[in-house]
Amino acid sequence: MRVLVVDDERLARKELISLLSQNDNIEILGEAPNVDEAKEKIESLQPDVVFLDIQMPEKTGFDLLEELDYVPLVVFITAYDEFALQAFQVNALDYLLKPIEPERLTETLKKLEKKLEELKKEDEFTTDAPKDKLALNDQVFVKDGDKCWFVKLANVRLFESDGNYIKVYFEKNKPMIHKSLNALDERLDEKSFFRASRKHIINLSWVETIEPWFNGGLVVTLKGGERIEVSRRQAARFKDLMSL
Amino acid sequence: MAGVPNCQTYKPCFDRCFDSRSSEYDLSNPHQLDLRHPTCSSGFQPFGYNSKPIYKLSLLLFVGLVVFSFYFLDNYNSSLQYQARINEIKLIHLRNQLNPHFIFNALNSVRALVDEDPIKAKSAITQLSNILRYSLVVDKHKTISLADEMKTVKDYLNLESIRFEERLKVIYDVEPKTNQYRIPPMMLQTIVENGIKHGISNLMKGGLIEIKCTVGLLDDLYIWVRNSGQLKPSGSTKKKGEGHGIANTIQRLKLIFGTKASFKIFNYGNEFVVTEIKIPKQKG
Numbered sequence: 001m002r003v004l005v006v007d008d009e010r011l012a013r014k015e016l017i018s019l020l021s022q023n024d025n026i027e028i029l030g031e032a033p034n035v036d037e038a039k040e041k042i043e044s045l046q047p048d049v050v051f052l053d054i055q056m057p058e059k060t061g062f063d064l065l066e067e068l069d070y071v072p073l074v075v076f077i078t079a080y081d082e083f084a085l086q087a088f089q090v091n092a093l094d095y096l097l098k099p100i101e102p103e104r105l106t107e108t109l110k111k112l113e114k115k116l117e118e119l120k121k122e123d124e125f126t127t128d129a130p131k132d133k134l135a136l137n138d139q140v141f142v143k144d145g146d147k148c149w150f151v152k153l154a155n156v157r158l159f160e161s162d163g164n165y166i167k168v169y170f171e172k173n174k175p176m177i178h179k180s181l182n183a184l185d186e187r188l189d190e191k192s193f194f195r196a197s198r199k200h201i202i203n204l205s206w207v208e209t210i211e212p213w214f215n216g217g218l219v220v221t222l223k224g225g226e227r228i229e230v231s232r233r234q235a236a237r238f239k240d241l242m243s244l
Numbered sequence: 245m246a247g248v249p250n251c252q253t254y255k256p257c258f259d260r261c262f263d264s265r266s267s268e269y270d271l272s273n274p275h276q277l278d279l280r281h282p283t284c285s286s287g288f289q290p291f292g293y294n295s296k297p298i299y300k301l302s303l304l305l306f307v308g309l310v311v312f313s314f315y316f317l318d319n320y321n322s323s324l325q326y327q328a329r330i331n332e333i334k335l336i337h338l339r340n341q342l343n344p345h346f347i348f349n350a351l352n353s354v355r356a357l358v359d360e361d362p363i364k365a366k367s368a369i370t371q372l373s374n375i376l377r378y379s380l381v382v383d384k385h386k387t388i389s390l391a392d393e394m395k396t397v398k399d400y401l402n403l404e405s406i407r408f409e410e411r412l413k414v415i416y417d418v419e420p421k422t423n424q425y426r427i428p429p430m431m432l433q434t435i436v437e438n439g440i441k442h443g444i445s446n447l448m449k450g451g452l453i454e455i456k457c458t459v460g461l462l463d464d465l466y467i468w469v470r471n472s473g474q475l476k477p478s479g480s481t482k483k484k485g486e487g488h489g490i491a492n493t494i495q496r497l498k499l500i501f502g503t504k505a506s507f508k509i510f511n512y513g514n515e516f517v518v519t520e521i522k523i524p525k526q527k528g
Contacts, residue, residue: 008448009349009407015356034448055345079348098352160301 001109004045005031006038006061007053007077012098016051016077021055026065026109039067047072049112054078056066062148065141066177069187070134071150074141075114076109086225091109093150104149143169144175153192157222159184159207161199194238196220197229204241241243254522339428345436346404347372355406357411368406371399373508379430383483386500387426389467390457393416397436401453413449423466427523428496434489435469435519443473443517452516463525495519 003026007013013031020026029045032038034056037223042050050072054061065071076095094108122137136154143149151170158169161181169173187197196202202220204229209221218230218238230238250346350372357365378396382388401414436453444451451472490509497505504524512518 011352011353011356011360011407012349014360018359055445057446079352080344098348099354099355114498182326215472 001025001027001048001112002027002029002045004029004038004041004047004072006035006048006050006064007055008033009053012053012077019102020051021125022102023106023109025113029170035061035064035067038064039243042068043070044190045211046070048116049073049075051075051077054081054205064137066143068141071141072140073112074150094138109135134187135189136192136203140177142175142177144173147175149173149175153188153203154205155226157229158226159201162207169226192209194234194241196228196234196238198231201227204242207242210238210242263315287517302446309471310525343441345435345441345502346400347376349407350403353403357406364406369400370404380410382429385429388429389478390425390427390432390467391423393427393429393432394423394455394457397433397455400433400436408444408450412444413450413452415452415454417456420456421459422465425459425523427467428493428500430468431493431496432467434472434493435521436498437473438489439473439517441518443471447472460522465523465525466520467523468518469520470512470516472515474514475509475517479526493521497523 002150003014003020005020007016008035013033015102017028017031030041032041035058037079038050038052040049046243052061052064054076055078061076067092073093075093077093077098077100081097090199093163094111096104096108119137123135134153137152139150139152140156141150143147149170151168155170156168158167159181160167160169160174164178164180165176166179166181166184167176170187182197184195185201188201192204193201194204196236201220206222206224207220208223210223211219213219213229216232217237220230220237220238222228345507354365354372355366355369357368378392383466395495398416401412405412405414432455434457439453444453452470453472454468454470456466456470458468490507495505497507501524506520506522508518508520510518510520
C-alpha cells in the first residue's frame, strides 16, 4: 500500500516511517510537515493511505481533509486529544496514539489492507469511472461543529449550494462543506451525479419519481423525500440519462 | 506560608477541657451536672454542690456561660477551619497539572531520538523524570523557590526544543538574587507551557520564548515572560479549558500574597505576548 505521512514534527515523522518500514508491502511515498504541502502531495501522488497528525500549526489535520476533493483512507495520529477522538470514534478507519505501539500499528495495517481489498473489488463491479473523477466508492470528509464524517459518495443523495457552502445530504444529516458547487460538479463522475440546476446536484441512484413541471422542466423526488426542480435546460439531458 | 491560618492548632485545647459534644447537659437540673472531667478531675469537687441558692444560681450562670462560649468558640473555630480547608482544596485544584499532550509528545520524540542520538535521548529521559517528580512533590508546598521552579522550566523547554527543533528559540535572563524568592509552584511553568501551547506550537515557522527575572527597587520580584503569538480577543476562544490557566494563576497569587502580588498579560506589538508578574518582598 502506498502511504503518505503528515506531521509537523520531524522526529515524529521519522519515528512513524521507521515503524512503517518494518512492515511488508508498505511503500512510503513521502512526508509532509504541514497541511499545504500535504494537500499538494495527496493530489499529485494519490496515496492509498494518509497517516495524519491532528494537531498541527495554523491548519489542523481536519482542515486538510476539508480542503481535499479526493480523500484517501485516513489513519489519525494524536498524542492526547479526547475531544478529537470522540468525534471520530463514529467512523474513522482507525487512529493511533503517540508514542505508537508497533503491534498496534500492525493491526492498523491489517485493517487497511482489508479495506483496500474491499474497495478494489467494489471498483471492479461498479462503473468504470475515469480515474480523475470522484465515483460512488470515493469518500468525502464533512465536519459540522464537533461532528465529523467520512461519507461514501454512494450515500450522498443531494448536494445543495448555500452561499459559499454546500449542504451535503446523507442519512439524516446535512452538514455544510466550504466548497463551490461548480468546482464539485467538475470533479464528480457524471454517470452517477447530475447537475439538476444552479443550486443542486443529485445522485441518480437515489431518484425515486420524476414528474413534469412548468416550462418543460421536471421535478425529481429523491428516496430521502427531497423534491428538486430540474431546469428546462437540463431536463432534456436528464431524460436522456434516465432512459439509458 | 502566610495567609492561610493553620487552625489545627486551636482545636486540641478545646478538646482537652470539654470531653465530648455529644454528652447532654440537663440545665434544669444542676444536680445531674458533673463537671469533673474524666481525665483531669481527680478529686475536684464543684463548689456550690449542696450549698446556698445563690451559689446554685451562680453555678448555673457559670455553666451557661461556659456552654455558650464553648459553642460560640467551637463554631468560630470550625468556620475558620472550614475556610482554611476550602483554601487548601482550592490550592490543590489550582495547581495546574502537567499537560498530558506534552508528556506523550515528549515520549514520542524520545522514541525517535533513541536511534538518532542516544546520548540526547538519555538526557531527555532524565529531564522528563525531573519534571514528573517535581509535579508530584510540588503538591505538598504552597510556595517554592524560584530556583527550583526555574530548573523545571529549563528541563521543560529543553524537551520542547527536542520536539520543535529549530522552531523554538529560548532566551533566559535570570538575576541570581531572584533565586531565593518564593512563588506558587508550577506558576512560571504554566505560563511557559501556555506560551508554547497557544503561541509557538500554532506557528508554522515557530517562535521565541524569553524569561526575565529581576528584583525591583522595593525588593519585589518581577517575572517577565515574552512569547511569540497573540492573545485572541476574549469570546473567540474555541477550545474548552482555554484561559483557565490565567484565572487560576491570578487566584493562587491572591490566596497566597493577597493584594501585594500582581499579574498582567497583554499583546506586545503584533508578534508577541507578554506576561508580567510581581511577587512581594519576602522575609528571610
